[in-house]
Amino acid sequence: MSTMTNTNSKNLLDTATANGSFKTFGKAIERAGMSDTLRGVGPYTVFAPTDSAFEKLPAGKLDNLFKPENKEELVSLLNYHLVSGRKTVADIGKWESARTVNGQPAPITVANDKVSIDGAQVTSADISSSNGVIHGIDKVNIPTKQ
Template sequence: MNTMTSTTSSSSDNLLARAAANGSFKTFGKAVEQAGLSQTLNGSGPFTVFAPTDAAFDKLPSGKLDSLLKPENKAELASILNYHVVSGRNSAADVGKWQTAKTVNGQAAPIKVEGSKVFVGGAEVSKADIGCSNGVIHGIDRVIMPTASATKQ
């Protein structure tokens, strides 16, 4: 059932396909596409993605998402989304053992555990361990933001 291959992931079971099939990550998928990161997340990985749910994107300040989705803000959007990605295949239990998560954008997101709950950058992992052929998705309840210096070119 859980087979690993060194070739490109099955397109029907990769991170983006699984996120789309889940139904809770439509905005995340749109943002990934707009940021030009689809090819990366469709690649062989593996990646651990802390994907904000659609409800998480709804919590952004009014107009923020529309602004980020504009072509002129592609670099900022890519930096923010890369702050939600860690190299490797890591379960929520693995992540819960860390103090920080070294994200693909280069910044470390703080990890906190409270009881059985895991928090990444202040966002709670609400849907853990959604397995994919090229990684794992953990749904989170808000969009986490890197420091301002990382979002500038």
């Protein structure tokens, strides 16, 4: 892994949106009313499920989460993908679990130099932004407690 330099002037949300692989994640952040958090000071480490990760959810799950009455559940789910601070994959690989903003720890495993968080493999690591870092993951992690 290369050393992360903070050369990106875009915030986490704008960086994710510009990436092209995180369109659904960006929509979810907007629906949850969390845009200001990811545009704020931070720093945060975001484990952002790719669009293809969202497509793996059971049919109707995402539409259901996007309903106004399920906003709290959506916020909880998204907060399970956030960690306070700016952490590279190399940093995270040393942990047994990540303390998520949701409050529920997410288990970290490393196998064949690949880092996974709660079973979701990091597919694109260390995407720098002005207020944190994004790691693309291949699965949407669902917290067990809301």
